[in-house]
Amino acid sequence: MARPPGHGPAFEGRRQEIIDQAASLFAKKGYTATGIAELGEAVGLGKGALYHYIGSKEQLLVEIQDRVLQPLLQRARVIDALDAPSLVRLRLLSEALLEAILSRLDHIWVYEHDYRHLTGTNRKRLVRQRREFEWLLQGLLEEAMEEGALRRTDPRLAALQFLNLHNHTYQWAGTRGPAWTAAHLSEEYCRTFFGGLATDREALEKLDESVAEVRGVLTAD
Incomplete structure (x- = not known):
């Protein structure tokens, strides 16, 4: 579809610069x-x-909210649909969430603090998208419990614990060491989280190898 007059590539580039400055x-x-x-x-x-x-x-x-949530939600849907064990998909979801956080720290700050100032349909749409992400996460946790990979617990509480472990990374991410990539932080966070709920320690030790295999498929797609 053709852009309306005055709304060509230069206009869009300038608009993106304004959004960056606003964030x-x-x-x-x-x-x-x-x-x-x-x-x-x-x-x-x-x-x-x-x-x-x-x-x-x-x-x-x-x-600003869309820059954070729409790519993350799209990635989460792809991960959720993978033919892979639930723990592998949870680990990849963790990594995707941390990549979103580390790549746009200003946007994440606004996303976490200022979304309540949205009104009407804007707020309803954002809340609906946030809930979809949370439901995808909760569904994967429930699968892991059904498979026996994680012990039975309240899946809603488990999802909130998972999110709390990740979502406040933006508060200190600017001081992180160079080795603290999204992949590294995801490995450490999930080792802590899964370790508290794991039913099979031996399978947990093999998780990194399984994640590497599936990540290659995900990247190729």
């Missing part, structure tokens, strides 16, 4: 404390020109 400002000051005039000054645009690119301040928040 940086919102992460430092908060969404409500950052005014349109301040954002306009940061990107070198007057109020009218700025609105031409962004539509509204809330739309900026929508774009």
Whole structure:
């Protein structure tokens, strides 16, 4: 579909730059404390020109949330559909979540702190997408319990524990060592999490090898 006049590649590139700057400002000051005039000054645009690119301040928040959640949710769906043991898919989901966090720290800060300022259909859509990700995670945990890989416990509580282990990484990720990649952190987090729920320690020791095999298939796709 052809873009409307004035909305070509240059327009889109400039709009993406504005979203990046907004994420940086919102992460430092908060969404409500950052005014349109301040954002306009940061990107070198007057109020009218700025609105031409962004539509509204809330739309900026929508774009930041979408940059985080939409690729992550798409990746989670692919991982969930893999023909692989549940623990392998959980490990890959952990890695995908950490990759999203480490690649966009400003966006994650806004995602975690400011999503409540969304209104109406924007907020409903975001909540629905967040819940889908949580349901995918919970479903994989339930599979692992059904398979006997993890002991029986409340799957909702297990999902919240999994998320709590990962989601606050953004708070200190800027100080992490160079070896603390998403893959490394995922390995350590899952070793801790699975270790507390594992029913077969020997199978758990072989998990890294199984993950490496399936990751190759996932990358090829």
